Amino acid sequence: MSPDPSNTPHTSKSAASDPALAELERLRASIDNIDAALIHMLAERFRCTQEVGKLKARAHLPPADPSRETRQIERLRQLARDAHLDPDFAEKFLAFVIREVIRHHEAIAADARRTSKG
Numbered sequence: 485m486s487p488d489p490s491n492t493p494h495t496s497k498s499a500a501s502d503p504a505l506a507e508l509e510r511l512r513a514s515i516d517n518i519d520a521a522l523i524h525m526l527a528e529r530f531r532c533t534q535e536v537g538k539l540k541a542r543a544h545l546p547p548a549d550p551s552r553e554t555r556q557i558e559r560l561r562q563l564a565r566d567a568h569l570d571p572d573f574a575e576k577f578l579a580f581v582i583r584e585v586i587r588h589h590e591a592i593a594a595d596a597r598r599t600s601k602g
């Protein structure tokens with residue numbers, strides 16, 4: 485089944501007549517804005533890491549840098565605590581993103597090796 489693209493809950497009540505549904509719609513509009521911002525921020529981060537991947541391939545640096553990751557995890561966990569966000573969740577999210585970045589770095593490096601061999 486295809487997803488319902490609307491914000492409207494599957495109910496016969498309308499937001500105009502039900503304050504709870506009006507509030508739900510308002511909150512969902514905020515969530516949609518925040519999700520859009522997250523996607524744009526992530527795209528910007530990946531543009532930046534693609535540049536890092538090319539730089540690392542040119543300089544023959546390894547795709548992963550575990551000591552940098554250790555510092556990032558500590559920093560993000562502290563930012564999460566300050567923002568009242570679960571630091572374990574913040575760490576898992578960062579690990580998920582970095583795993584994808586390393587996959588990109590490896591692909592860029594493999595491509596550079598293929599190209600240099602001719």
Ligand SMILES: O=C(O)C(=O)C[C@]1(C(=O)O)C=C[C@@H](O)C=C1
Pocket residue numbers: 533536537547548549550552553556581582585586589
């Ligand atoms: O800073 C780097 O060296 C990167 O390659 C970027 C990045 C990241 O996504 O933040 C990705 C892989 C490394 O292990 C560490 C950090």
